[in-house]
Structure formats: C-alpha cells, structure tokens
Amino acid sequence: MSAVTDEQDALTGLRVAVLGPGGVGGLLAALLARAGASVTCLASAGTAERLRTAGVRVESGHFGDFTTPVDAAERLTTPVDVVLVCVKATHLDDALERVPADVLGDALVVPLLNGVEHVGLLRRRYPEAGVVPATIRVESTRTEPGVVRHGSPFVTVDLVAVDGLGQRVRRLADALQQAGVTTRVGDDEQAALWGKLNFLAPLALLTTAAQATAGEVRESRREDLVAIVGEVAAVARAEGAPADEEQVVDFFDGVPAGMRSSMQRDAAAGRPIELDAIGGAVVRAATRHGVAVPVTARYVDELRERHPGS
Known part of the structure; x- marks a missing residue:
C-alpha cells in the first residue's frame, strides 16, 4: 500500500475536536477539515455560531486562501478520536470545562501549548485518555472569529508516541501530514x-x-x-x-x-x-x-x- 493511500486511510472517518479555534487551532481545524477529517471546534457560543455558519477562513501564502466548513459547539457531547488542545496556557483551566472526561473517554488528547507542565495536568484530569506530548512551530494569528492569517512558510508538529499509543499517534501523524502539516513522531517526551x-x-x-x-x-x-x-x-x-x-x-x-x-x-x-x-x-x-x-x-x-x- 502506498504512503499516500495510508495517509488517506488515516483521514477517513477521523473525528477531531479542536479546543480553541484561534490562530493555531483554527489553522489546524481548517487544514484537517479540507483534507477530509470530521472536525468540531469547541468555543464560546458566539464563535461556535460563527464557525457553523461561515466555516474557517484561512489566509496563507503557504496554503493559499480558502474557506472550509466545520462543525462547532460549546462543549464536547459526542465521542471523538482526537482532541487538539490549542488554547493559550492562561485559558487552559476554563477551556477544559468544554471537554467532559466522561465524554472524552480514551481519546487522544494532544496539547499544542507553550510550556511543559500542562502534560501532567491533563493526565491527572483525563486519566482514561491518551495524553500525547506535542509541540507546534508556526506563526498564525486569528484576526477575527473564524478568520486565520498564517504567516510562516511552514507548520511543523512533533508528536511523542508514548507507551501503548504508538499506532494511534502514527495515524494522527499521517492525517496531519496529508493535510499539509509537517509531522514528526518521536519517543522522547522531555x-x-x-x-x-x-x-x-x-x-x-x-x-x-x-x-x-x-x-x-x-x-x-x-x-x-x-x-x-x-x-x-x-x-x-x-x-x-x-x-x-x-x-x-x-x-x-x-x-x-x-x-x-x-x-x-x-x-x-x-x-x-x-x-x-x-x-x-x-x-x-x-x-x-x-x-x-x-x-x-x-x-x-x-x-x-x-x-x-x-
């Protein structure tokens, strides 16, 4: 099976929730949705309504300018495969109220935050979930709700395949890669x-x-x-x-x-x-x-x- 087919299979049926559809989250939501994943953005009532009706608009010299539809809600109410946590560290505690542990279950939780201490916090809060240490390198800004300006000529995500999650992490990596995100998988969390x-x-x-x-x-x-x-x-x-x-x-x-x-x-x-x-x-x-x-x-x-x- 070719690598492209593997990546396409990775996107087929992939359910992704994006907590915090700002500069980083909005960009990833739009790229994944455009590539074929099922994407739900979790945000405030006003932002969620805007996203449901107008989708996410991306302005990018790298990816081009495009608008793609996404689903949106204030809270996670149905199971997903992956939650991308893309809020600022200053808003993390409040934002996690949008992701109830009993709905999340054993989904992957991928925090794309600055710092190092949030990984332990998420593991304590969601003991049944698979928390995947991760980082992102990108310059991307939300100019208004549902509109993202991507300024860097790259988007690079590093994921850590922690014990027992390797296959699921690699599927996510394949999906991100197919969506246009340079993605690397390592095994060293620190x-x-x-x-x-x-x-x-x-x-x-x-x-x-x-x-x-x-x-x-x-x-x-x-x-x-x-x-x-x-x-x-x-x-x-x-x-x-x-x-x-x-x-x-x-x-x-x-x-x-x-x-x-x-x-x-x-x-x-x-x-x-x-x-x-x-x-x-x-x-x-x-x-x-x-x-x-x-x-x-x-x-x-x-x-x-x-x-x-x-």
Missing part, C-alpha cells in the same frame, strides 16, 4: 517539550521585556540572550532532555530579524501573557534540580511586576 522551550523561553522573555524584535534583542541584549539560553539548557539537561546551547544561539541568530514572540504580541495588546507557563516553568524546574538561573529569574520577576497575575 526532548520534545524542552526542545521547543530551549528556544521559546529566551525569545519570549527577551522580546517581551524589551518590546523589541528578535533581531533587536540579539544585538542589544546579547549577553542576556546567551545567559538565558545557557540556563534553560542546563535545566533541560537536568530534566533529562538533550540541550545544545550553541545550537540554540545559532538558531536564534538565524531567525528573521523582525520576528516577535506571541508573548510579546499579547503584552502589547494588553492580553494576559504566558509568563508562568514559559518562564515560570523554567524557574520551578531549576529550583527542583538546584540549578542556578539568575538571569532567567530576573526577567521573570521583572515581567511579573509589569504584568500582575501572569
């Missing part, structure tokens, strides 16, 4: 989660504190950049994840100069920022392992003072 945080934490903390682009902070705050990258890498290694700080700095130096972090955009718009999920998680893990992270902690404290409640 490597997947900390691999993203190694870059994201320095980017988010520096750009938000300076209210400047990646290009600006890698020049004006070079010493702090190198320090934070090294501190996060040390914590990652203590957590059992591989980390190469030189590689992270090189990657940082190679990103577009105008790149901004989602935390920075949220701060500029007056929205809650994911400081606790990103910087706070690093500091807490460092404390557990007795790893010194003075520069990271200084930035976290500074941003916490500027954004109370974050």
